[in-house]
Amino acid sequence: MTGRLAIRRCSGALSLQDGGRTGYQRYGLSGSGAMDPLAMAAANALVGNPPGAAALELGLGGGRFVVEAGSAWLATAGAPCTVRIDGVPIAGHRTVSLPDGAELAIDPPREGTFVYLAVAGGFRAEPLLGSVSLHLRAGIGGAGGRLFQAGDGLDFVVSEGPAPGDRTIDAVALDRDAPIRVMLGPQADRFAKAGIDTLLGATFTVSHRADRMGYQLEGPAIAHGEAGYNIVSDATVAGSIQVPGHGRPIVLMADRQTTGGYPKIATVVSADLRRLAQRRPGEAVRFEAVDLARAREAALRRAHDLADLPTRLRPLGGIDVERLLGANLAGQAVDALRDST
Template identity: 80%
Template sequence: MSGRLVIARCHGALSLQDGGRRGYQRYGLSGSGAMDRLAMATANVLVGNAPDAPVLELGFGGGRFVVEAGRGWFACAGAPCTLRIDGAPLTGHRTATLAEGAELIVDPPREGAFAYLAVAGGFEAGAVLGSVSLHLRAGIGGADGRLFQAGDHLTFATAEGNTPGDRTTDAVPLDRDAPIRVMLGPQADRFPQGGIDTLLGSTFTVSHRADRMGYQLDGPAIAHGEGGYNIVSDATVMGSIQVPGNGLPIVLMADRQTTGGYPKIATVISADLRRLAQSRPGDPIRFEAVTLATAREAALRRQRDIADLPGRIRPLGGFDAERLLGANLAGHAVDALREGP
């Protein structure tokens, strides 16, 4: 039996996303998928889904949703938002049941850019090339190849047989003050040392032209080498930092083109893509070059973060003995029998 969630109001970019499409870049179609994979996984695991099950991605905005039929368990994770169920405030990173007729309001995030709404059992949608993810420029997935708008609806598995209960978890923090880690290349040799120094020694800001295809950055122009800013088009990945003719870097994201003719000075490591994705226009961005070994270690740590999510889920308001025993309850206690300070 399926439930029905109606989108009564939305602003920003509201779309259906999952783990993305794989194996189609050679045909010119990038993978798309959630911009913050860890936040998507957190929302899904809270309600008992697979980490990459379909979710609603709320980009740079919020929405008002009404359960028109059925009953389901929902969870929201990612950018911190104020949630209200029938007017009652609710914290994020926890589950909540929405009965038929219930209204859920998700306010725009207080910081960050992307929040994720998951339902136990998953949203039901037809996959295109193995994924339900909206790829807006390709016109596939999501709501018939477009963003959701008021009046659209989604079907979901009802709570019968999908009852995770009241559960919560701690958000994986974002170190917003740390630089975004990159590996130089693959065309770093097309830039003079001064251009590399500009990339690594300057503070950029996220432009208002940032979207799921790419985050354009404002700041000092990066100088090109004698070869100029045109190259024979070659492959891109999520995190490629292109430098076009104006010298202002563009970090390619989930809906990027699969090839590009601007030189790529560096590539954001996969573990830091979520920190970049959760930046909003005007936020400062700094880069730091790291080694392949550091990038690989960070990627493995991120995989462990997702694999460990089920173990970090705990009952809401319940007594978690294992968590209690692992806590430092004594803090900075000292020997009471000792004299002196």
């Protein structure tokens, strides 16, 4: 059985994303997928979907959605924003049952960039090369290779399992004041010491030219070494920090090109890519160099956070007995007789 979610209005970049494509970078196609996989996984966890199930990604925008032909359980997660059902505000990071004809409105985020909307049972779309994710520059996935617009709609599978019910999850922290961790290289030797010091010591801001392909940063120019800024094109990864001739770094993101001819001074560790992705134009970015051991530790911690999401769900408006039993309530106990004297 299927239902349909009609898009009545949208702004910003509205696309369908999932866990991304794998195995096609050697053919020149990057993986795409959610810019904040942990937030998408949180929305999916709320409605009982696998973490990489397809969800709507709203980038610096909002939308109005109406369920047609049935009812649905939906959930939002990611950047904080106002969510309303038929004009009545509700909390984010929670499930909501939307009956046939009701409208779910999501305002542009108050801070951060990406919000995710998941539906119980999952959106129904035809995978291309193993994913339904929109790769805009390649013209594949999503709404026929383009962003969604008003008047479009998505089919979803009506879940035959138990309804997820009213539940919520704590927002996933972004540590906005902490620096973005990087590992130097693979071409750090192509930069002057002053260039490395600038990367690690200066404060940059996200440019208005930031998008899903790359975040160009504004700030002091990073000095190249005597060999210059051209290299034989080689592979890139998500988080590669290229520095073209103008000296302003570009951090490559989900829809990046798979090879590049500018030297890469450093690579953002995988665990911090979502934190960078949630920075919006004009917001500050600082970098901190870490070694492989710390980068691996961060990756393992992020994997644990992802796997732990279902255990962090709790009833909405009710008492979470497991949390209550696990709390240290005795530490706040008082001696009533002593305190009354």
